[in-house]
Amino acid sequence: MGPIRGMLANAGVTEQQWRVLRVLAERGPVDATQIAGEACLLMPSLTRILQILEKKRFCSRRRHPTDRRRALVEITAAGRALIEANAPESNRIFAEIEAAFGKERLETLLDLLNDLTETEVVAAREPGQGTTED
Amino acid sequence: MGPIRGMLANAGVTEQQWRVLRVLAERGPVDATQIAGEACLLMPSLTRILQILEKKRFCSRRRHPTDRRRALVEITAAGRALIEANAPESNRIFAEIEAAFGKERLETLLDLLNDLTETEVVAAREPGQGTTED
């Protein structure tokens, strides 16, 4: 992520803030839990990131109309401008990495990582005490 | 790393502290830069981790005999005891992951990750201005 981080540092946002902004740009107004899922963030991290993005005027929040527990988060014009200003360079860098590393190998890598995540959860169970299952 | 972290939490250390302790146990007295290299940590992180480990009496430091800039860090008996108490379970968990995920696939994954790290560095160079090279 080095090159991407450098570019984003110039734009004044971090990698995670950028990821959240992209979710907001693509999905329109969404609640925090959905952002967390799509941006791979835990809720406490997301809470802080949204506070920062709001302070920077890159997003705004309002109450969910029918469920007052939820927030509806929306990107602002400034946020969208930031995305549009940096998306080409971001895409260029990713394309360069993909080309240098090999598209197939990159896909293999991502597949393996996904599988490993699932594998670990299974391996996390303590052996020999399966009282509720089976 | 979930299962490992759970085990280490019981032992009162974090993943990174554990990694540093293992380097200390395997290498004997070493300077901080070498620990950072082997444990994949940046120096500022390592500085903090060593301070914590020292506070917990799991390691100690003294001056390097010929270079007073360097520290020589060494594991204590308590640190070694912690390693010995937890190494079997740690190895068991890793073996379980390896078995569930597949030894070959795990090796492939690690190889790909190493390659990607190197690839990214190359991709980081700005294109079109190679004045010093070529």
Next chain:
DNA sequence: CTCTTATAGTTAACTAGTTAATTATTTTTC
């Protein structure tokens, strides 16, 4: 030998990951 440069390590400031506790609201159950 002194001035410059490089190296080892620390500190500072900010951001994020992690777990647990907490608040507010909604849904379920009796």
Next chain:
DNA sequence: GAAAAATAATTAACTAGTTAACTATAAGAG
């Protein structure tokens, strides 16, 4: 419909990643 359980989000406390600035010591150049 009220008590209990579940859910959305926040806060707190701690640890670590990251960059930059800084201190102390060592090595090299004149």
